[in-house]
Amino acid sequence: xxxxxxxxxxxxxxxxxxxxxxxxxxxxxxxxxxxxxxxxxxxxxxxxxxxxxxxxxxxxxxxxxxxxxxxxxxxxxxxxxxxxxxxxxxxxxxxxxxxxxxxxxxxxxxxxxxxxxxxxxxxxxxxxxxxxxxxxxxxxxxxxxxxxxxxxxxxxxxxxxxxxxxxxxxxxxxxxxxxxxxxxxxxxxxxxxxxxxxxxxxxxxxxxxxxxxxxxxxxxxxxxxxxxxxxxxxxxx
Amino acid sequence: xxxxxxxxxxxxxxxxxxxxxxxxxxxxxxxxxxxxxxxxxxxxxxxxxxxxxxxxxxxxxxxxxxxxxxxxxxxxxxxxxxxxxxxxxxxxxxxxxxxxxxxxxxxxxxxxxxxxxxxxxxxxxxxxxxxxxxxxxxxxxxxxxxxxxxxxxxxxxxxxxxxxxxxxxxxxxxxxxxxxxxxxxxxxxxxxxxxxxxxxx
Ligand SMILES: [Zn+2]
Ligand SMILES: [Zn+2]
Numbered sequence: 116x117x118x119x120x121x122x123x124x125x126x127x128x129x130x131x132x133x134x135x136x137x138x139x140x141x142x143x144x145x146x147x148x149x150x151x152x153x154x155x156x157x158x159x160x161x162x163x164x165x166x167x168x169x170x171x172x173x174x175x176x177x178x179x180x181x182x183x184x185x186x187x188x189x190x191x192x193x194x195x196x197x198x199x200x201x202x203x204x205x206x207x208x209x210x211x212x213x214x215x216x217x218x219x220x221x222x223x224x225x226x227x228x229x230x231x232x233x234x235x236x237x238x239x240x241x242x243x244x245x246x247x248x249x250x251x252x253x254x255x256x257x258x259x260x261x262x263x264x265x266x267x268x269x270x271x272x273x274x275x276x277x278x279x280x281x282x283x284x285x286x287x288x289x290x291x292x293x294x295x296x297x298x299x300x301x302x303x304x305x306x307x308x309x310x311x312x313x314x315x316x317x318x319x320x321x322x323x324x325x326x327x328x329x330x331x332x333x334x335x336x337x338x339x340x341x342x343x344x345x346x347x348x349x350x351x352x
Numbered sequence: 353x354x355x356x357x358x359x360x361x362x363x364x365x366x367x368x369x370x371x372x373x374x375x376x377x378x379x380x381x382x383x384x385x386x387x388x389x390x391x392x393x394x395x396x397x398x399x400x401x402x403x404x405x406x407x408x409x410x411x412x413x414x415x416x417x418x419x420x421x422x423x424x425x426x427x428x429x430x431x432x433x434x435x436x437x438x439x440x441x442x443x444x445x446x447x448x449x450x451x452x453x454x455x456x457x458x459x460x461x462x463x464x465x466x467x468x469x470x471x472x473x474x475x476x477x478x479x480x481x482x483x484x485x486x487x488x489x490x491x492x493x494x495x496x497x498x499x500x501x502x503x504x505x506x507x508x509x510x511x512x513x514x515x516x517x518x519x520x521x522x523x524x525x526x527x528x529x530x531x532x533x534x535x536x537x538x539x540x541x542x543x544x545x546x547x548x549x550x551x552x553x
């Protein structure tokens with residue numbers, strides 16, 4: 116119990132009572148933090164927009180038994196560009212939702228925090244529709260559950276690999292195919308996510324395979340979480 | 353922990369379901385009601401019952417109404433052609449208090465929240481779009497909250513409305529009057545700077 120400092124990204128907020136909010140943050144030093152921000156919804160709150168989804172903040176918190184209490188919050192990045200464009204807001208929401216669901220309280224995970232901040236910066240700097248799927252894929256890899264992409268999950272053959280099965284988290288050859296069809300271009304992009312070749316893929320022109328990669332990464336993440344990612348579909352209408 | 357009689361426990365449970373009321377407050381309110389004058393408590397019960405029986409939502413704008421249309425929609429002095437979109441009925445009250453708006457409203461009954469899974473389909477968005485033609489709407493003022501959810505909602509609606517050829521405006525977001533500059537967060541202060549106006553001197 117006591118006062119502590121941490122850096123974190125607000126990944127989820129809930130209304131609490133008249134004017135308070137519960138915020139979930141993915142932090143450098145403490146994994147997921149759940150804390151109450153008192154009075155944050157009042158127009159004159161000293162927190163203002165600092166504790167809204169997507170904000171990267173430096174925090175001073177009181178540790179509590181169930182929920183911590185935010186004492187101070189200073190903005191490191193407000194990621195304003197992610198709040199003023201619908202497509203980017205959606206991509207950011209997908210990343211925040213997955214980070215919230217995968218991170219654990221009182222479980223230090225500085226890599227997850229760094230990956231999230233990095234992905235949000237890339238997205239704000241004009242990053243493409245590949246940023247969110249790449250982030251989901253890297254989260255799975257960090258958890259050790261990224262689908263294997265080099266050989267058929269059923270017979271071990273090296274190819275050609277034509278299908279992706281989110282349930283047993285792997286690709287399959289023509290003879291063993293099950294799940295979703297996958298193109299060679301999409302497979303190459305997914306491999307690039309794991310090998311640091313992402314920069315080149317992100318800089319490229321939009322391709323039909325991008326939509327495919329987004330669906331595959333979403334399905335792999337949903338299979339791992341055993342639930343849907345709500346922010347993927349909510350704006351469809 | 354003390355065990356209450358079933359009637360008291362039921363009252364505490366029901367009060368505890370209200371927004372912003374935790375178990376402690378529910379207990380406090382329950383015992384306040386039990387101590388209060390019978391006639392006062394029955395008047396409260398009657399107010400709740402009568403509000404629930406007589407008040408519903410306006411068929412046009414989804415504000416609260418005692419009849420098919422709310423008082424604002426039924427008022428012929430209100431200007432047609434301009435709609436102010438808000439999240440909740442209480443926001444209608446807030447805008448009305450300014451006395452600065454003379455058109456009609458549309459209450460979405462919430463805001464888009466991608467992470468919470470609340471999208472346009474859960475709100476009165478379709479109902480807003482269906483009003484545009486019959487009411488010859490020329491301008492829609494987006495008066496959703498200046499927060500993450502309110503902005504997501506405004507961006508989504510702006511796109512839908514532009515496609516339909518309607519002029520879309522958004523309320524300015526800036527510093528709260530009466531507050532101290534040093535407490536303003538960077539996002540708010542940045543927007544207030546962009547929205548600056550010339551000062552007559
Ligand atoms: Zn095979
Ligand atoms: Zn009405």
